[in-house]
Amino acid sequence: MLHHPKRIMLLYFKRCVSASVILLFVKSNLAFSQELFPHSEPASNIAKGVLGIRIANEGFNEITQFRSQQNFRFMFGITSKLMITESFLFSNHHGYYFPSDFIKQDADNGYYTNGVARGRENLYQFESMNLNIKYRFLSRDGEKQHFRMSGYLELAGGNEAHYEAEPNLTGDNGGIGAGITATQLKNKFAVSLTVGGIIPHKYHYQLKDSTLDVKYGNAITAILSFGRLCLPAHYKSYNQTNINIYAEFVGKIYGGASVVDKGNNVAIINFPALGAGSYVEFRPSVQFIFHSNLRVDLSVGEPIINQSYAHIAPMYYFTIQRYFYFK
Helix, strand or coil: CCCCHHHHHHHHHHHHHHHHHHHHHHHHHHHCHHHCCCCCCCCCCCCCCEEEEEEEEEEEEECCEEEEEEEEEEEEECCCCEEEEEEEEEECCCCCCCCCCCCEEECCCEEEECCCCCCCCCCCEEEEEEEEEEEEEEEEEECCEEEEEEEEEEEEECCCCCCCCCCCCCCCCCEEEEEEEEEEEECCEEEEEEEEEEEECCEEEEECCEEEEEECCCEEEEEEEEEEEEECCCCCCCCCCEEEEEEEEEEEEECCCEEEECCEEEEECCCHHHCCEEEEEEEEEEEEEECCCEEEEEEEEEEEEECCCCCCCCEEEEEEEEEEECC
């Protein structure tokens, strides 16, 4: 059966448009690769109808145990301004329940805790899910430069026995978070600032007449990121390998935790991890982008002001990511 010539031309036109959209996204992804920050999201979004899949790994040594976490992240462009991200997290950081010696009682101190000993063996298990919605509300684009701003809202579900006051919505805590990101790119250099807040859910455990509630601290977070495209010096092909370097400063200020066991307030004695705190970490990274699509990040984290009690430095990071295109 012969097709009508107009239908053939229309079909050919649609295929050309689809191919052009994909090519445009790949080209822009190459041109702005220096803002694909390993530890923060830029104000820019992935294109409409594009799916990104990222597997992020992080690990550190805790005395005799190697703690690791895997984050399976799926990103999808709803429109040119709106994208959603769903993450599924697994780790051996904590258990579902606090150890039996977490709460103690004596005649002098009543109910108290001096925390949990480091180096306990925990099973590797599913931790939590995280849903992030990001909307880009400002774009000022020019030749080889742009300035963009976006806002985000994230929701996390989980009920881990997390024995540090510091909240973390990518693994340790359930809760809600929100913030704003501003990103400036010019030529081969990009800088981005993200400021946000976290309100975590409390941990609640109930078994017959036994209850335990741990309320974690609220937090203010900030990430200052710098990125530079090193290679190639000049683009000749989309198959050229990109090499980018990054310097990111990750900071957090959070309140102290409160603990209630069987209706009794629990004193926190000699355990700063359950107290209020703040810190800044420096996380340098190198990034490789192969064939305009496959991205690999290598990074390490070290504290420069105070420290996080939720992990032990140095932290090691490895990430791999790829995009998939749909009409």
